[in-house]
Amino acid sequence: MTIYEVARRAGVSIATVSRALRGTGPVAGPTREKVLRAVEELRFMPSRAGVSLAEGRHAANGIVFPNLSGPYFTEVLIGYEEVASELGRSVIILSTKGRDAIRDLVRELAGRVDGLVVFGSTVPDDVIDELAASGLPLVLISHAERPGAVTLRSENAASAKALATHLLGHGYRRFAFLGAPYATGDDVDLRWQGVREVLGDAVTPVLTAEYTVESGHEAALRLLGAPGGPEAVICSDDEVALGAILAAEQLGLSVPDDVAVTGWDDIMAARHARPALTTVRQPMRELGARAARALDALIAGAGPEDGHRVLQTELIIRSSCGHHPPGGR
Incomplete structure (x- = not known):
């Protein structure tokens, strides 16, 4: 059984079936009941791919990193992926280190996802502006404020x-x-x-x-x-x-x-x-998590409260600068 069979049985569009099942948009009570009744009668099990196709979405986010080596990028990515998974979205990762034709790679990725996260100055500003102008939901990590995108960074x-x-x-x-x-x-x-x-x-x-x-x-x-x-x-x-x-x-x-x-x-x-x-x-994992939630809000059409967010950092004094804290930390 497919989402198309459910729509035919309920007498509604596949987009309405999708909204009713995902709770992503307004659906009248009686209409929702017809959809759920059709789902039960047909024993329909919705697939992510089918629902996303019906909505004209990919159910995937893209994220562009300069590279994937080192604990810093790992922590940011873990925080991002954990939240994206909770939100039912897969993640397509593009590492630009050692890659040619970065502009083309980023444009190609942008066509395969519902929204894009870009880290730092990995992508040229003119490409960022191009993507923002296209209406693609866009979040920039460790980046200055930029029109058309939500920006997140730690305080420095x-x-x-x-x-x-x-x-x-x-x-x-x-x-x-x-x-x-x-x-x-x-x-x-x-x-x-x-x-x-x-x-x-x-x-x-x-x-x-x-x-x-x-x-x-x-x-x-x-x-x-x-x-x-x-x-x-x-x-x-x-x-x-x-x-x-x-x-x-x-x-x-x-x-x-x-x-x-x-x-x-x-x-x-x-x-x-x-x-x-x-x-x-600095809150590396939280930085990734915040980026995932901000992007999801943009994709859902519920714009964030503000376009630029700064996460606080904390000076940690240990022995390497000449100070020996109690307990030898």
């Missing part, structure tokens, strides 16, 4: 200022920002701007090839191996920071006695590093 600047102020309180005077930003206005750029506002010319940006342990290790070896190096290394994320700690150890330097190191994100490895990593905790 205030926590970066708090971290820099804390390090000044320890008496450090020479700083490096390891993992300098690639794009103006992205999360790492906002962290850099916050740190720079407090430390001024006392902090030097140092670019890494990527935001990874390996890239942090490679850049920190050069940075810490040179004479007159920094007293404190503020890292763009925890993975870069863990690489910096490995580099310091390789060079025979003690963290934090010879050089302080801080990170950002509060991934699990940050809590169990030796020394435990001072960092800024």
Whole structure:
């Protein structure tokens, strides 16, 4: 039995059957009763694909990431997928790392889904504007406000200022920002701007090839191996920071006695590093979950309360910056 048989038996359109079964739109009481009676008589078991076809929908969301490696992206994706699953939607993931013709890939994905989530500056702005103008429900994570899309990001600047102020309180005077930003206005750029506002010319940006342990290790070896190096290394994320700690150890330097190191994100490895990593905790899984709910609201036609949302972050002080909290955390 198909949704078409149910519609014929009830004397209604397949779209009405779909709305009655999913509760996604107004259906008069007597009409709903006719649909449910037809479902029972025909012993109809609705399939997601059939109902979505009747509604002109795909029952799938798309999400575009720069890559899928590392704990940060994993946590965001878990939060997103958990909520999407609760809402009855499958998820099609596009990772752009190492891919050619990104514009065409994103456009092709947009034609297969009911709505799209894009992470950071992964997709060129002109393509974002094109998708928004087409009416496709669109949510941007870690992105500045943009017309036609809901934007979500974690707070960066205030926590970066708090971290820099804390390090000044320890008496450090020479700083490096390891993992300098690639794009103006992205999360790492906002962290850099916050740190720079407090430390001024006392902090030097140092670019890494990527935001990874390996890239942090490679850049920190050069940075810490040179004479007159920094007293404190503020890292763009925890993975870069863990690489910096490995580099310091390789060079025979003690963290934090010879050089302080801080990170950002509060991934699990940050809590169990030796020394435990001072960092800024951001709600990675909640970021993904909020994105999934915001997109579902857009798809359902019930616009969100506001177009730009900022999730709060928290400075977490541990041993790697020279502070030894009670209990050795």
